[in-house]
Amino acid sequence: xxxxxxxxxxxxxxxxxxxxxxxxxxxxxxxxxxxxxxxxxxxxxxxxxxxxxxxxxxxxxxxxxxxxxxxxxxxxxxxxxxxxxxxxxxxxxxxxxxxxxxxxxxxxxxx
Amino acid sequence: xxxxxxxxxxxxxxxxxxxxxxxxxxxxxxxxxxxxxxxxxxxxxxxxxxxxxxxxxxxxxxxxxxxxxxxxxxxxxxxxxxxxxxxxxxxxxxxxxxxxxxxxxxxxxxxxxx
Numbered sequence: 001x002x003x004x005x006x007x008x009x010x011x012x013x014x015x016x017x018x019x020x021x022x023x024x025x026x027x028x029x030x031x032x033x034x035x036x037x038x039x040x041x042x043x044x045x046x047x048x049x050x051x052x053x054x055x056x057x058x059x060x061x062x063x064x065x066x067x068x069x070x071x072x073x074x075x076x077x078x079x080x081x082x083x084x085x086x087x088x089x090x091x092x093x094x095x096x097x098x099x100x101x102x103x104x105x106x107x108x109x110x111x
Numbered sequence: 112x113x114x115x116x117x118x119x120x121x122x123x124x125x126x127x128x129x130x131x132x133x134x135x136x137x138x139x140x141x142x143x144x145x146x147x148x149x150x151x152x153x154x155x156x157x158x159x160x161x162x163x164x165x166x167x168x169x170x171x172x173x174x175x176x177x178x179x180x181x182x183x184x185x186x187x188x189x190x191x192x193x194x195x196x197x198x199x200x201x202x203x204x205x206x207x208x209x210x211x212x213x214x215x216x217x218x219x220x221x222x223x224x225x
Contacts, residue, residue, distance in 0.1 A: 036214075042217060098169060100156060101146070
C-alpha cells in the first residue's frame with residue numbers, strides 16, 4: 001500500500017530562521033509529488049515535482065525531489081510569521097491518478 | 112472563475128440521517144476527488160474519479176458512496192451518518208490523466224454528526 005510520511009510533525013521557529021520540511025514516500029509507480037500550504041481553509045498549491053523536474057524555487061521557498069532515496073524536502077528561508085501554516089505533501093504513486101497525502105507538518109513562526 | 116465549488120459549507124446531522132455533499136468544477140478537468148480532514152490526520156482520500164464514468168475507492172471509503180454525474184460534478188453521499196464521520200470534507204479536481212497536474216480544492220464542507 002502506498003505510504004507518505006512527513007517529518008517533523010510540528011516545528012516552532014523564530015522569524016528569519018531557515019526551515020527544512022521532509023516528505024518520504026513508498027509507492028509502486030511514482031508519477032508526481034505535490035507540496036501545499038494550508039492555513040485556515042483549503043490547501044493552496046506550492047510546487048509540483050516530477051521525474052522531469054526535480055527542483056523548484058519560488059521566492060524564499062524551494063523544493064527538491066530525490067527519486068533514488070524516495071523523498072522530497074521543502075525549504076523556507078528567512079521565515080516570516082505569514083509562513084505559519086500546515087505544510088502538506090501528496091504523492092501520485094500508483095499510476096492510477098490518486099494522490100495520497102502525508103499527515104502534514106505544522107509550522108509556527110514566532111515574531 | 113469559480114474553480115471548485117462545494118455545497119453545503121456547513122451541515123449538522125443526527126446519527127442515522129443521510130445527506131449528499133455536492134461538488135462542481137468549471138476547469139474541464141478529468142479527475143475529481145473527495146478527501147476528509149481530521150485533526151492531526153492530514154487529508155485522507157475517500158473516493159476518486161479518474162475520468163467521467165469511473166469511480167474508485169480511496170483510503171477510507173467505508174460509509175460513503177459517490178456519483179460522477181458528468182464531467183463537472185462529483186457528489187459524496189452518506190447513507191447513514193455516524194459520529195465518526197464528523198470531519199471537514201474537501202472536493203478537488205485535477206487534469207491528471209493527460210499530464211501530471213496539481214489538485215485544485217474547494218473551500219471545504221464542515222460536517223458534524225451528533
